Amino acid sequence: MQMASAKVTVDRELCFGHGRCYALAPRVYSEDEGGYCLISREVVDGAELVEEALIGQTNCPENAIEVTLIDESTLEDHPDEA
Amino acid sequence: MKPEIAKVFDDPLDLGHFREPFAMETPQEVWRAIQDEAPYLRTDSCITLFRFADCAEVNRRPEVLGFGGALGDEHLLGSERKLIPEEVDGPEHKKYRRLLDPMFAPRRMELLEESVTSLTNELIDQFIARGEVELYEEFCKLLPCIAFLRLMGLPASDLEFFLTIGTGIIGKPEGDTADERLAFQQNAGARLARYINEALDGLQTDPDPPDGLLLSLLRADIDGVPMARDEIIDISYLLVLAGLETISSALSLIVAWLARRPEEQAAIAADLSLVPDVVEELLRLEAPTPRALRRATTEITLKSGITIHAGELIQIWWGIANVDPEVFPEPTRVDFHRKGKNRHLSFANGFHRCLGSHLARLELNIGLTELTRRIPSYAIKPGEEAVYRAAPARHVEYLPLVFPTEGPNGRQGAGS
Numbered sequence: 435m436q437m438a439s440a441k442v443t444v445d446r447e448l449c450f451g452h453g454r455c456y457a458l459a460p461r462v463y464s465e466d467e468g469g470y471c472l473i474s475r476e477v478v479d480g481a482e483l484v485e486e487a488l489i490g491q492t493n494c495p496e497n498a499i500e501v502t503l504i505d506e507s508t509l510e511d512h513p514d515e516a
Numbered sequence: 517m518k519p520e521i522a523k524v525f526d527d528p529l530d531l532g533h534f535r536e537p538f539a540m541e542t543p544q545e546v547w548r549a550i551q552d553e554a555p556y557l558r559t560d561s562c563i564t565l566f567r568f569a570d571c572a573e574v575n576r577r578p579e580v581l582g583f584g585g586a587l588g589d590e591h592l593l594g595s596e597r598k599l600i601p602e603e604v605d606g607p608e609h610k611k612y613r614r615l616l617d618p619m620f621a622p623r624r625m626e627l628l629e630e631s632v633t634s635l636t637n638e639l640i641d642q643f644i645a646r647g648e649v650e651l652y653e654e655f656c657k658l659l660p661c662i663a664f665l666r667l668m669g670l671p672a673s674d675l676e677f678f679l680t681i682g683t684g685i686i687g688k689p690e691g692d693t694a695d696e697r698l699a700f701q702q703n704a705g706a707r708l709a710r711y712i713n714e715a716l717d718g719l720q721t722d723p724d725p726p727d728g729l730l731l732s733l734l735r736a737d738i739d740g741v742p743m744a745r746d747e748i749i750d751i752s753y754l755l756v757l758a759g760l761e762t763i764s765s766a767l768s769l770i771v772a773w774l775a776r777r778p779e780e781q782a783a784i785a786a787d788l789s790l791v792p793d794v795v796e797e798l799l800r801l802e803a804p805t806p807r808a809l810r811r812a813t814t815e816i817t818l819k820s821g822i823t824i825h826a827g828e829l830i831q832i833w834w835g836i837a838n839v840d841p842e843v844f845p846e847p848t849r850v851d852f853h854r855k856g857k858n859r860h861l862s863f864a865n866g867f868h869r870c871l872g873s874h875l876a877r878l879e880l881n882i883g884l885t886e887l888t889r890r891i892p893s894y895a896i897k898p899g900e901e902a903v904y905r906a907a908p909a910r911h912v913e914y915l916p917l918v919f920p921t922e923g924p925n926g927r928q929g930a931g932s
Contacts, residue, residue, distance in 0.1 A: 448576065450869040453622050454859070457792075468614065469621030469874065492857040495572065495865045 438484045439504040444471045448498035455490035455499060462487045463499075471498065525557050525564040525831060538835075539906040541772075544801060544848045547836040556822055562809075562829035563822075568840035568861070570818050571832045575866025579814045581605045582868045586809035586829055595705050599754040600747060602868065609867060611738055616751070619732060622874045632663045632879060636886040644890060647921040648897060652768050652913055657682075659883055660763035667759070667875070668752075669728015670715060681708050682760040705753070712752045716745065729755070755872070762804055763876050765911030767883050769802040770795065772902045772912040773850075775894055780852075785892035788885055793852045795880045800860035801850055803835030804909050808864060834861040835910075894919035 442462060444455075451470045455463040461483060464474045478487050484503070491499040538546070550566060557564045565571050574580050584603030591598060598604055601612040618624065639658055643649040661678050665671070684690075684704030691697040712730075719725040719734055733748045743751075774781050774794075784790050810830040817823045824830060838860045839847035863870035870876070894917045896902055903914035 450576075450866055451617060451621075452863065452865070452869060453874060457622065465622065467621065468617035469623075470617070493859050495859040495861055495869075496576065497572075497859075 438481045439477060439479045440484045440487055441477055441502045441504060442473050442475065442487045442490075443500045443502075444473055445498045445500070446470070448496045449494075450496055450498075452495055454493040454495070458493055459486035459490040463490050477504070525559065525562075538806065538910065539904050541902070541904055543806075543835070543906075543910075544839050547833070548839050548841075548848055551836055551840060555820070562831050563824055564831040564833065565822075566833055566836045566840075567820065568837040568843045570820055570822060571834065571837040571861060572865050573818050573820075574810060574816075574824070574830060574832060575864065575868065577816060578606070578867075579812060579816055580830065581811045581813060582609075583809055585811040585813070595750070595753055596702075596709070597746065597750055599757075600750040601871065602754055602758075605867070612751070613871070615736055615738055616871055619729060620871050620874055625874045625878045628663065628667060628875075628878060629882065631666055632659075632882050633886060635659065635662050635666070636882055637890070640886060640890050645921060648916070648918045651771055651915040651917050652764070652911070655883075655887070656764045656768040656771070656911075656915070659767065660760050660879055663875075663879055664756070664759040667728060668730050668755070669719075669726040670730065674711075677711065678756070678760065680704075681711075681756070682764075685757055685761075708753060708756060709749055712749050712756070713745070716748060758870070758872050759875065761911075762872075762909050763879050765804040765909040766799060766802070766876065766880055768912035768915055769804055769910065770798045770880065770884060771887065771917075772896075772904075772915050773798055773802065775896050775902070775915070775917055778893060778895070780850075781888070781893055783852075784884075785888050788888060790852060791881055791885045791888070792877075793854070795877065795884060796858050796860070797850055797852050797854055799862040799880075800838045800844070800854075800858060801848075802910065803838050803860075803862045804911065805862070805864075806835035806906075806910055807831060807833045808868075834864065837861050891919045 444463075449471045451468060453465065453469050453471075455471050456465050462473070462475050462478055464472045466472050475483070475487075478484055484501070487501045491501045540546075555567050556570065557566070565574060582602060582605055584598055584605055587603070591603060601609050601616065604612065636659060639655050639662075643654055649655065657679065658675075661675060661682065662672065665674060665678065681704050685701050685708070689697040689700045689704075691700050715730060716734060719731055725731050730748075730752060733743065733751060736743060774784070780794075784794055808831075810832060812824045812826060812828050812830060815823065815826045838844070841847050843859065844854070844857075863873035863876070897916040897918045900916045902912050902916070905911055905913050
């Protein structure tokens with residue numbers, strides 16, 4: 435079965451503390467003392483967490499978050515013995 | 517563009533013009549039409565931006581000043597000095613935000629949850645047995661005010677004073693001309709500044725001062741230097757204004773929208789976990805603070821190709837940006853499941869993102885949750901109409917509701 439993964443980054447210069455990401459996707463994002471975004475998981479594994487990461491991204495009014503899907507096939511150390 | 521609407525964009529500094537054209541139940545269709553007509557509008561006095569991408573970009577540009585730069589020597593809402601942080605920019609603005617952001621961060625606001633919930637229920641207790649209420653006066657107007665007094669550490673007995681000030685400064689500045697309305701605002705503003713000054717005096721001489729934001733500000737320092745009394749007053753002044761009328765306005769718009777839609781009410785009543793999404797979607801659509809002013813310090817070319825001249829006044833319409841089909845599919849349709857993508861600008865964005873946005877969300881979520889829990893179905897009183905006002909914050913100043921009263925089982929009776 436295909437296992438989705440993604441890399442999550444935030445541009446802290448673009449984050450203005452709306453707090454949408456960690457409110458809607460608390461397993462992927464968290465907050466600093468001022469309420470600005472911190473990434474809890476830089477790489478998320480599994481469709482559910484990838485979906486959460488994307489919800490954080492698409493609800494950011496500043497477009498400060500980037501979620502890059504990782505193509506599993508290029509990462510495989512050993513190909514499936516199918 | 518209809519002349520009365522074009523006038524709003526042509527003379528952005530006169531709030532008088534701004535009052536009526538959008539004092540309607542559903543301005544969103546008009547906003548959409550304006551956006552279709554042109555991506556922006558340039559007049560002698562300013563450039564007005566309508567598209568989401570342009571509005572959002574401008575607010576993130578350090579060469580663009582907020583209200584302070586836009587207004588010059590004039591100040592918002594009758595203040596004699598610059599309001600902090602809304603009217604300061606650059607490093608000075610950053611300095612204040614570093615101090616204030618933690619005081620208004622979500623985790624700090626969550627500490628208020630219990631007390632705001634019980635205050636909300638105390639308000640509902642006052643009218644629930646009656647089966648009808650004018651919700652603006654008896655709920656929307658009061659909730660943010662009471663919550664704010666609690667947050668600041670000011671006595672609840674000062675409620676009446678704050679209600680008068682809120683009305684005088686933001687709500688309904690009286691007067692037929694712009695000058696008269698300004699004078700009215702200035703008078704209310706001076707009284708507020710005096711009140712805050714006295715409250716600070718009180719805290720300084722009190723051996724056991726009440727905890728709250730005002731005390732935090734009094735004890736705070738910026739880079740080791742305590743703030744001057746004027747600075748604390750200017751910050752408190754803005755907090756008082758921002759914490760009252762804007763949240764009342766948002767609450768009234770949200771409930772008024774739902775009051776006409778029994779099916780949506782039922783859906784929310786059946787699943788109160790929907791409330792945060794409902795609040796976000798209606799904040800997007802209703803945009804209680806529909807616009808803001810900015811000023812460019814240098815010539816700026818936006819990614820879209822629009823060039824803003826050096827020194828030009830910029831008018832930004834959050835309300836119009838929020839119905840941009842580039843960002844929101846079927847933008848005038850209300851969709852509570854827009855959660856996958858609702859990056860609305862109702863709390864502004866960029867450097868001047870609303871400091872109180874997390875407080876507002878807390879109050880709106882609790883307000884709608886408790887109202888729905890106690891009164892799952894309600895409607896505009898037959899024969900009456902909700903009265904919308906456009907300025908300075910869009911709100912429903914008259915919101916007559918009727919609802920079934922509690923039956924013998926302690927629940928809503930017939931009709932629920």
